[in-house]
Amino acid sequence: MAPSMAGIREGVRILFDLGYMKDLMGEVCSVRRDGTQVRSTIDGEVKILNIKNLRRVRVVGPVEVDGVDNMTYIGNILVTVNPYVDLLIDGLDVMGTYRNQPIASMPPHVYGIAEGMYQNLLHDGVDQVVIISGESGAGKTEAFKRILRHLAASSEGDQITWGSAAQGVLESTPLLESFGNATTLRNDNSSRFGKFVEVFFSGPSIIGARVTNYLLEKSRVVQQSPGERNYHIFYQLLSGLDKDTKDAHYLTSISDFAYLQYGKASKVASRSDPEALQVLLNCWSNLRFTGEDMDLCLRIMSGVLHLGNVEFGERDGPNPF
Known part of the structure; x- marks a missing residue:
């Protein structure tokens, strides 16, 4: 190679x-x-x-950063530091500059890693793998999304077709984030699960993908630390659904559900839950979820929240059991 x-x-x-x-x-x-x-x-x-x-x-040495101070290469490893600000180096125009370019000829960037994988796949015809690791808040979720975006754009020739497999891969990320991400003290959009993502190609084109989830932090559903939130989906539904839909599923407000009170952080300045819900609903539709699928999901989410409000107490008198 x-x-x-x-x-x-x-x-x-x-x-x-x-x-x-x-x-x-x-x-x-x-x-x-x-x-x-x-x-x-x-x-x-x-x-x-x-x-x-x-x-x-x-x-x-010497390792050049080429003006992007939060990224550098060590061998074939990209090392990044999350700046927690938009550096304006992730747009489609920047991504396009990495297309068909040798990885060593461009400044360090996750797009360079994605392009190197794509070119190796086309030229060598062997499976490619990238491992994204780091502590909480390091930027793993954003790096993952940018790699998928670059692969999808390369697969579709920059114009991602509605209904294509490439679009479906991209549409899956908001869904995974809504149900698997939460706000923590270190990260407003922290993934609370691991995922193994397989993207399948036929020649240069994406034909499908498979996501295997594991190690979901189930305990977060029933208990959160101070300053942290439950999973995004609960806040999105309660703040973004219209009144009729909420009434039909016995949903009211965030303050009415015990599972959403422990962290005392129902709102996060960097996130708009109503806007995130609209993105999720669009993804549901684009991924061909039916109205019945969506209704079942809402019923399950409502059931989880109401279970958290169940209280147990002692009964006076003889024990009937």
């Missing part, structure tokens, strides 16, 4: 492994599809090596 790896560019010093059971120091001379040329001193002799598969690469 050609080593068009993130962060490996001309002038960068690297530690690399050729299978000699020790790391070698070298300087990258050029990066091409047929291999990476590295200048290194081996046994006292300066050699120019053409390496087709760099293993255990570690960049030791």
Whole structure:
């Protein structure tokens, strides 16, 4: 596999492994599809090596950030720091600049990782994988959405067709966030579950996807820490549904349900629950959920909230049991 790896560019010093059971120091001379040329001193002799598969690469400097101070590459790993502000480097115009570009030729960005995966898939025809990890609030959810957005746009040639598999993949993210994300002290949109997402391609086009969820924080439904919220879906329904729909499902206001009172943080300045509900309803419709599906979901959510209001007490007199 050609080593068009993130962060490996001309002038960068690297530690690399050729299978000699020790790391070698070298300087990258050029990066091409047929291999990476590295200048290194081996046994006292300066050699120019053409390496087709760099293993255990570690960049030791200099690492350029190219004006984007919160992102950098270390080998084929993108390291990011969540700035908690919009840096205006995630729009469609920026994403387009990464299309069909070698990953080492562009500034560090999650779009570069996504494009590298897409190009490797097309040229090598083998499965690609990306692992997004970090502590709470690191930006994993946003990175995931940007990777999906780039893959979908690449699959559809920048114009994502309504009803296409690529659009369906993108429409799934608001649904997952509504039911699986919550506000915590460190993150207003924290994923409280893990997910393994498989995106299936036929040639250059997305033909489907599968999401496997695991480790949902079930305890959050019944108890939240001070300053935190339950899952977004409850607040979205109670603040965004019209009165007739709420009445039909015995829903009133946030203050009426015990499961939403523990954290004492019903509103979050950075989120609009009514707007998020409209996005969710549109996604439901676009993903071809029927009216019966939506009604069943509302009944389940209402049932969960009302169960939280059930109280148990002692009964006077003899125990009938």
